[in-house]
Amino acid sequence: xxxxxxxxxxxxxxxxxxxxxxxxxxxxxxxxxxxxxxxxxxxxxxxxxxxxxxxxxxxxxxxxxxxxxxxxxxxxxxxxxxxxxxxxxxxxxxxxxxxxxxxxxxxxxxxxxxxxxxxxxxxxxxxxxxxxxxxxxxxxxxxxxxxxxxxxxxxx
Numbered sequence: 001x002x003x004x005x006x007x008x009x010x011x012x013x014x015x016x017x018x019x020x021x022x023x024x025x026x027x028x029x030x031x032x033x034x035x036x037x038x039x040x041x042x043x044x045x046x047x048x049x050x051x052x053x054x055x056x057x058x059x060x061x062x063x064x065x066x067x068x069x070x071x072x073x074x075x076x077x078x079x080x081x082x083x084x085x086x087x088x089x090x091x092x093x094x095x096x097x098x099x100x101x102x103x104x105x106x107x108x109x110x111x112x113x114x115x116x117x118x119x120x121x122x123x124x125x126x127x128x129x130x131x132x133x134x135x136x137x138x139x140x141x142x143x144x145x146x147x148x149x150x151x152x153x154x155x156x
Contacts, residue, residue, distance in 0.1 A: 001042045001106070002082045003145040004031040007055050011075045011135035015126040022123035027072030028055070029135050033082035034098040034106045042147040043109045050074065050110075051118035055141050063141070067120055074114055077125040077133060078107045100128060 005028050012023035030050055051068050058064035067074060084092030104127045114120045125131050
């Protein structure tokens with residue numbers, strides 16, 4: 001699982017063909033790709049990491065607070081293109097991305113865990129839809145997260 005986490009002052013997503021709109025105030029935009037072989041362990045790891053990632057400033061201006069600590073929100077956007085492999089040629093290969101049904105299930109599960117277990121409000125994009133995302137990046141602060149592969153982390 002891969003996530004690009006951007007600290008924002010505010011953000012919105014629109015999926016015009018579906019009549020969908022979601023917006024957040026201060027918090028983080030999370031672009032999330034589910035990879036083939038990801039499962040519930042990766043979902044739990046990612047949801048916890050996103051909720052506890054210390055990318056917000058403390059009183060001294062150091063990145064020492066999480067989205068939970070600052071009562072921020074998350075805008076969660078599915079983005080399978082993050083799983084694109086460009087090592088051969090110039091056209092990305094998406095064979096590493098999860099199949100759509102499994103990708104949708106795990107993407108939705110990350111959002112559910114962020115809300116239910118981490119108590120973070122989550123706005124969502126629409127899985128598989130063409131979307132426009134607007135944001136005001138704060139900092140800018142952008143972090144790339146990738147779940148450890150099972151062989152690299154015992155117990156995952």
